[in-house]
Amino acid sequence: MIEVKDLTYSYPGADRPAIKDLNFRIDRSEIFGFLGPSGAGKSTTQKIITGILKDYQGSVQVNGQEIAGIKNDFFENIGVSFELPNLYNRFTARENLEFFAGLFAKECEPALELLELVGLAEVADEPVKNFSKGMKMRLNLCRAFLNKPAILFLDEPTSGLDPMNRKNVRKLIQEKKDQGQTVFITTHDMLAADELCDRIAFIVDGKIAIIDSPRELKLHHGRKQIEIGYKNNGNLIESQFDLKGLWSNQEFIELLKEDRIETIHSQEASLEDVFIRITGRELR
Numbered sequence: 181m182i183e184v185k186d187l188t189y190s191y192p193g194a195d196r197p198a199i200k201d202l203n204f205r206i207d208r209s210e211i212f213g214f215l216g217p218s219g220a221g222k223s224t225t226q227k228i229i230t231g232i233l234k235d236y237q238g239s240v241q242v243n244g245q246e247i248a249g250i251k252n253d254f255f256e257n258i259g260v261s262f263e264l265p266n267l268y269n270r271f272t273a274r275e276n277l278e279f280f281a282g283l284f285a286k287e288c289e290p291a292l293e294l295l296e297l298v299g300l301a302e303v304a305d306e307p308v309k310n311f312s313k314g315m316k317m318r319l320n321l322c323r324a325f326l327n328k329p330a331i332l333f334l335d336e337p338t339s340g341l342d343p344m345n346r347k348n349v350r351k352l353i354q355e356k357k358d359q360g361q362t363v364f365i366t367t368h369d370m371l372a373a374d375e376l377c378d379r380i381a382f383i384v385d386g387k388i389a390i391i392d393s394p395r396e397l398k399l400h401h402g403r404k405q406i407e408i409g410y411k412n413n414g415n416l417i418e419s420q421f422d423l424k425g426l427w428s429n430q431e432f433i434e435l436l437k438e439d440r441i442e443t444i445h446s447q448e449a450s451l452e453d454v455f456i457r458i459t460g461r462e463l464r
């Protein structure tokens with residue numbers, strides 16, 4: 181669906197490329213995440229794949245078509261939400277969506293139905309200038325969904341949202357995948373990347389460090405241990421045991437038999453741990 185080969189891009193006048201020799205592919209109905217700290221090159225990559233930045237080196241093909249040669253109909257089938265909402269402040273939420281819907285040749289989703297999905301139906305007729313950052317982000321997401329696109333490009337879709345809306349947005353993105361849409365997400369929200377993405381690319385300083393599923397990343401780079409909590413003479417003790425050979429670990433078996441264990445947690449790494457381990461860098 182999306183095939184990127186040896187992609188390099190330098191902003192005019194920059195002394196080094198913003199992204200260098202990127203290689204990855206994204207399959208149909210896949211949620212693919214670009215996870216990296218600020219300035220890593222996430223937005224630049226997204227802008228190239230969506231046809232905004234040209235003059236790149238290498239190859240970027242969407243459905244077999246090189247992005248440098250795209251025609252206007254390409255934009256009929258993609259939905260893009262930028263990190264900084266691009267909306268008309270004097271228009272209401274509904275007017276914004278109706279205005280953007282008018283730019284497409286195809287039939288779009290009804291504005292009010294989209295606003296309902298993101299919890300903005302009640303403020304559909306309020307001017308956007310009165311909206312908080314989180315409300316603008318949610319309206320921006322509606323804009324990306326508007327033309328029922330085959331591919332969604334979402335830049336930091338959960339940024340600035342409270343936990344409830346963050347959860348709802350994750351659910352909406354998952355639903356889009358279930359309906360067959362392909363989703364390219366750039367984020368430094370690890371929970372969103374972990375929960376949503378089928379595969380994740382770690383990107384630092386314009387280069388991809390690794391691409392794999394969140395599960396594989398955590399399993400291969402985490403500790404294969406469990407941590408148990410149990411009471412001993414009224415005191416809470418926390419102990420770690422290796423998963424390997426756990427079935428024959430006498431100390432663990434005794435605790436099980438005595439029915440003293442209160443909590444058991446597996447100790448796989450978080451994506452943040454894995455990111456730091458692989459790239460030597462923090463995500464923020």
Ligand SMILES: Nc1ncnc2c1ncn2[C@@H]1O[C@H](COP(=O)(O)OP(=O)(O)OP(=O)(O)O)[C@@H](O)[C@H]1O
Nearest residue numbers: 191194198216217218219220221222223224225263
């Ligand atoms: N318009 C521009 N002109 C010149 N350099 C730019 C421009 N936009 C981005 N850059 C530089 O390109 C590099 C990659 O930036 P990019 O915005 O792609 O990173 P990012 O990973 O999306 O960061 P963030 O998470 O902060 O959005 C950075 O060094 C940045 O300073």
